[in-house]
Amino acid sequence: MIRGTVKGRVWSSKHIETLPNGALLEVDADGATIVAFDPLGCAIGEEVLITQGSVAAAFFTKHKAPVDALIIGSIDET
Amino acid sequence: MIRGTVKGRVWSSKHIETLPNGALLEVDADGATIVAFDPLGCAIGEEVLITQGSVAAAFFTKHKAPVDALIIGSIDET
Amino acid sequence: MIRGTVKGRVWSSKHIETLPNGALLEVDADGATIVAFDPLGCAIGEEVLITQGSVAAAFFTKHKAPVDALIIGSIDET
Amino acid sequence: MIRGTVKGRVWSSKHIETLPNGALLEVDADGATIVAFDPLGCAIGEEVLITQGSVAAAFFTKHKAPVDALIIGSIDET
Amino acid sequence: MIRGTVKGRVWSSKHIETLPNGALLEVDADGATIVAFDPLGCAIGEEVLITQGSVAAAFFTKHKAPVDALIIGSIDET
Structure with missing residues (x-):
């Protein structure tokens, strides 16, 4: 796994039918940006x-x- | 997922038989170029x-x- | 496979249900950081x-x- | 998919038995070199x-x- | 596939049970190091x-x- 910051x-109104309903979050991971499906309700700034x-x-x-x-x-703050 | 700009x-006239009919778009994603199958009819410049x-x-x-x-x-403009 | 150093x-208290119980270790591999599941009980500094x-x-x-x-x-010291 | 130039x-005389017969081509893709199986009979310089x-x-x-x-x-010349 | 030099x-004495017996070789591929399972008995320096x-x-x-x-x-010398 990789860790990143939300x-x-x-938002994508025009999408293929099989895309599940739910949040797609942009996550910064070591400088690269990944768009990940979020089943947990994470907030901006969350690790x-x-x-x-x-x-x-x-x-x-x-x-x-x-x-994919x-x-x-969500990573616990320490 | 990654985001990019079309x-x-x-075009590939000489291809293996199992390649589906449809558009193959060049997408720029963080400086790298990916060729992706497009089932949505996206236009040049679309995110x-x-x-x-x-x-x-x-x-x-x-x-x-x-x-692959x-x-x-398509990402909504905001 | 890649090699790295633990x-x-x-720790992730808020996680999806299917995440197995067990240690998630941060591993440095050639400068990149990967979080890997550890079924072996590895220690910090271990290769x-x-x-x-x-x-x-x-x-x-x-x-x-x-x-993933x-x-x-664990790599034997030589 | 990625695009590249052959x-x-x-040639690999010593290989595992399950490697299919056929051409293995070195392809330059954005500076990286990939060795790909070629079922189409592509030539050097072909995109x-x-x-x-x-x-x-x-x-x-x-x-x-x-x-893999x-x-x-083969990409049509334009 | 990628090509590299052994x-x-x-050696890993402490490993999970499902790791097959056999050689694990460090291979340099374009500057990155990969550890690969070797069913062919390759030697150091072999491509x-x-x-x-x-x-x-x-x-x-x-x-x-x-x-993985x-x-x-093994790549034939030319």
């Missing part, structure tokens, strides 16, 4: 863990979702 | 979301398509 | 081998785990 | 499209081929 | 071809091996 939300690839898509069990980046946790 | 279209790897190929359900990059949405 | 542990992607998730056989980075071994 | 051919990962391996249906990069098309 | 061998990801793991058919990098051939 920078904002992305998160992201899993990628087919492992992210496997989270969606009802149908094959075209999601998923927020799996 | 730069143009790529798009791309999913990659086997997750992209899973969009094609009739046969195994050799597509898929435009899944 | 730098610390990451480890990491496998990534769906190969990492396949380690978990009871349910689909959202883990797994420590598979 | 630079030459690689090609490459798909990667398990999507490339899925092209081979008779047995599991250890191929496949030329899927 | 630099040495890695090799590496396949990555789930395609590498699929080489192991008896059980799911946590191997596999040497599939």
Whole structure:
């Protein structure tokens, strides 16, 4: 997994049908920007863990979702 | 997913048989160029979301398509 | 696989349900930081081998785990 | 997919048994060199499209081929 | 696939049970270091071809091996 910081939300009105409803967050990870699906309700500035690839898509069990980046946790502040 | 900007279209008359009919768009994503299959009819200059790897190929359900990059949405202007 | 050095542990109280119980370690690999699941009880400073992607998730056989980075071994000192 | 330019051919007499017969071409893609399986008979200097990962391996249906990069098309000159 | 040069061998006495017996070689590929499973008995200095990801793991058919990098051939000297 990689860790990153939530920078904002992305909206896509025109999308393929199989994109699940839910938040798509822009996450800054070591200078690169990834757009990840967020099932946890994370806020801007939150530190998160992201899993990628087919492992992210496997989270969606009802149908094959075209999601290759998923927020799996929020990192505890220490 | 990554976001990028559509730069143009790529044509390939000589291709393997399993390549689906449809548009192949060149997308600039953080300086790198990706060629993605476009099921949405995006235009040059449009900001798009791309999913990659086997997750992209899973969009094609009739046969195994050799597509590892898929435009899944157009990003709303804000 | 890639090799790296364990730098610390990451805690995530707020996470998706399918994240397995166990240690999530931050590993420095050639300057990049990866967070990997550790089934071996590795310590800070230990040199480890990491496998990534769906190969990492396949380690978990009871349910689909959202883990795309797994420590598979500790490298012997020479 | 990524696009690249064919630079030459690689020969491997000592290889694992499941490597399919056929051309392995060195392709320059944005400065990186990839070795891709070529089912199309491409020539040096030709611009090609490459798909990667398990999507490339899925092209081979008779047995599991250890191929993670496949030329899927030649790009038309414009 | 990528090509690289074998630099040495890695030993891991403490590893997960599903790691197959066999050589793990450090390979330098364009400046990055990858640790790949070697079923061919390659020597230091040898030029090799590496396949990555789930395609590498699929080489192991008896059980799911946590191997995401596999040497599939030695490149002929020319």
